[in-house]
Amino acid sequence: MDKTTREALAQRLGQAEAALQQAQRKMDGSLTARTRLEMARTAYRAAEHQALQVLGARVALEVVEQSVLAASPPHPYPSGGALPR
Template identity: 60%
Template sequence: MTTTERVALAQRLGEAELALQGAMRGLDGSPDARTRLADARTEYLAAEREALVALGAQPGPDAIELLASSQATA
């Protein structure tokens, strides 16, 4: 991975985190606010997954999702 790719990835993740924080601050219970939060969360998770794949840490999120789903059914 080149430095340019790393910078772009870090920038995407940072922007997604700022959007998520902004959506959380603006959460007032309205449908629009909940939609903004869901969209921001989706973008953040996509950026995070891309970063983890680029860093070679892909099994981590899959293991966490598996653990979370097994706890939800218990």
């Protein structure tokens, strides 16, 4: 597998994750919001499935974890949740 393919898969996963998070934030119980959330979930599952098929489970897990870490804000307490003294 070449670097271009890996980057394309990572980008697709990142975009699907961002769309899923946005749909979750905009969830207000309406039919439109529920439809948007289900479409985002479906897109995320498809991207994840493709990554599993192409990369294999171990490498796909690493790509998913990296995309989640890149998309999430830094933890306010770097010590793993303990409050500073």
